[in-house]
Amino acid sequence: MTRAVDVLGELSVTGDGGVQIQVEGRGxxxxxxxxxxxxxRSLARQAAGRSKRxxxxxxxxxxxxxxxxxxxxxxxxxxxxxxxxxxxxxxLSRLLGIGAVELQPVGLFxxxxxx
Numbered sequence: 001m002t003r004a005v006d007v008l009g010e011l012s013v014t015g016d017g018g019v020q021i022q023v024e025g026r027g028x029x030x031x032x033x034x035x036x037x038x039x040x041r042s043l044a045r046q047a048a049g050r051s052k053r054x055x056x057x058x059x060x061x062x063x064x065x066x067x068x069x070x071x072x073x074x075x076x077x078x079x080x081x082x083x084x085x086x087x088x089x090x091x092l093s094r095l096l097g098i099g100a101v102e103l104q105p106v107g108l109f110x111x112x113x114x115x
Contacts, residue, residue, distance in 0.1 A: 007026065037080075054099055078104075078107035078111045081101050082104065090102070
């Protein structure tokens with residue numbers, strides 16, 4: 001059973017070394033803004049191990065489906081990933097062990113080479 005939820009708010013998280021992560025909720029979308037891919041990789045390592053990472057993503061996806069919310073991840077202002085209620089695993093996402101996360105190849109590529 002899905003229940004449409006509207007979110008509204010902003011959260012700024014300061015991590016080790018003063019790294020800032022911005023989380024913003026607007027309507028049916030939650031956006032997470034990371035300053036670099038290095039920060040994203042560091043966060044991903046906290047869910048070490050493929051099975052643990054997949055379990056976390058599966059639970060997150062189930063919650064997003066129930067609430068009819070979409071999660072968008074940006075690095076340096078570029079969209080790199082999306083997890084929406086209707087997202088489906090692709091060959092690439094299965095290979096990477098990230099479940100139904102939809103990678104945005106252009107944004108991901110550009111954020112690797114950002115200045």
